[in-house]
Amino acid sequence: MNDRTLYLIEKYIDNSLTKEESVELEKIINNSPEIKKDIEEQKKVREVLSKMKLKDPSKEVWDGYWLDIYNRLERGIAWIAISLGLLVIFGYSSYEFVQSIIKDTHMPQFVKISLGVFFFGLLVLIWSLLREKFKTSKNDNYKEIQR
Amino acid sequence: MSKSDKNVNLSNPQKSDFENLVKMNMKKAYYIALGFLGSHDLAMDASQEAFIKAYKNFNKFDKSKNFFTWYYKILKNHCLNIIRNIKNKKEDNYIEIKNISENPLDNIEQKEQIKLLEDALEKLSFEKREIIILKEFEEKSYLEITELLNIPLGSVMSRLFYARKELGKILLKEMI
Known part of the structure; x- marks a missing residue:
C-alpha cells in the first residue's frame, strides 16, 4: 500500500477527509476490495x-x-548532605586512627602492617565503586535528552 | 513554548514554577506511563521519577520548546528501562469502559473485552503500543504525535495504520 493511500485511509478513519480526498479514496476503494477490507477492519x-x-x-x-515529587527531591538532597558529612567524618576519623597507630610504640609491627593493608584495600574498594558510579553516570541516556 | 508553559517562568525557574509544570502535565504523564506499563503503581512511580530527572536536567531544556515534548522523551526512556527490567509485572484492568453498563451480563462481557484488549496491547511492540496509546487513549492530534515522537506525519499515519491492523488481527477473532 502506498503512502498516499495510507494517508487517505487514516484521514478517513479520523473523519477529517476533504471532499476531494473523499472522492480520491472512493476511487481507490472501488478498484481494490483488499483496501476496502482493510478500512473495515x-x-x-x-x-x-x-x-x-x-x-x-482516585x-x-x-x-x-506533587508532594511525592517534592519529598523525593528533598530526600535526595538530604541523602547527599548525609553522605558528604559521613565521608568527611570517616576521612577525619581514619586519619586520626592511622596517626594514633603510627605513634603507638606498643603495638606489634605485624598488626600495623595488617591495618595498613586493610585500609589500602578499603581505599581501593571505595575508588573502584566511585569510578563505576562515574562511568554509569557518563553513559546515562538521560544526559543526552535535550531539545 | 506551549500556551500552558507561558504561565511558568522557564528562564529562571523556581521550585514553584516547576511545581506548576508538574501540575499542568502530571495527568498526561501518568496516563501515558499507565498505557506503557499497565500498572498504576509503576506508572505513578515512573512519571514522578521522570519529573525528578527533568528537574535535575532542567538546564539542558531548550526553553523555547514545549516542556512536555522534552519531558516525554525522559518518560519514554524511563518506561523502556522499567519494561526491560520488570517483565510480566502488569496488573489487570488498567483499562476501563467509558460508559459502564448497568446490565450485569453486559458487565461481564465488558470485563472480558477489557482483558482481551489489555492482552492484545501487551502483544504489540512498544512502538505500536506507544502510537495507539497516544492517538486512541490520549487523543493526541497527528501534529502533536509528530512532535512527541519526532517523526514525519506520514510515518505517524502509517505506524498507526499498521498498529491498528496488528491489534485488529489479535482482537477481531475474539471480540468482534
Whole structure:
C-alpha cells in the first residue's frame, strides 16, 4: 500500500477527509476490495478502542502527586548532605586512627602492617565503586535528552 | 513554548514554577506511563521519577520548546528501562469502559473485552503500543504525535495504520 493511500485511509478513519480526498479514496476503494477490507477492519478496531479509556486513579492520588515529587527531591538532597558529612567524618576519623597507630610504640609491627593493608584495600574498594558510579553516570541516556 | 508553559517562568525557574509544570502535565504523564506499563503503581512511580530527572536536567531544556515534548522523551526512556527490567509485572484492568453498563451480563462481557484488549496491547511492540496509546487513549492530534515522537506525519499515519491492523488481527477473532 502506498503512502498516499495510507494517508487517505487514516484521514478517513479520523473523519477529517476533504471532499476531494473523499472522492480520491472512493476511487481507490472501488478498484481494490483488499483496501476496502482493510478500512473495515481499521474502523472496527477504532470502534472498540473508542469505548475504552485508561483507568482513572482516585482524586487523592492527584492531590499528593506533587508532594511525592517534592519529598523525593528533598530526600535526595538530604541523602547527599548525609553522605558528604559521613565521608568527611570517616576521612577525619581514619586519619586520626592511622596517626594514633603510627605513634603507638606498643603495638606489634605485624598488626600495623595488617591495618595498613586493610585500609589500602578499603581505599581501593571505595575508588573502584566511585569510578563505576562515574562511568554509569557518563553513559546515562538521560544526559543526552535535550531539545 | 506551549500556551500552558507561558504561565511558568522557564528562564529562571523556581521550585514553584516547576511545581506548576508538574501540575499542568502530571495527568498526561501518568496516563501515558499507565498505557506503557499497565500498572498504576509503576506508572505513578515512573512519571514522578521522570519529573525528578527533568528537574535535575532542567538546564539542558531548550526553553523555547514545549516542556512536555522534552519531558516525554525522559518518560519514554524511563518506561523502556522499567519494561526491560520488570517483565510480566502488569496488573489487570488498567483499562476501563467509558460508559459502564448497568446490565450485569453486559458487565461481564465488558470485563472480558477489557482483558482481551489489555492482552492484545501487551502483544504489540512498544512502538505500536506507544502510537495507539497516544492517538486512541490520549487523543493526541497527528501534529502533536509528530512532535512527541519526532517523526514525519506520514510515518505517524502509517505506524498507526499498521498498529491498528496488528491489534485488529489479535482482537477481531475474539471480540468482534
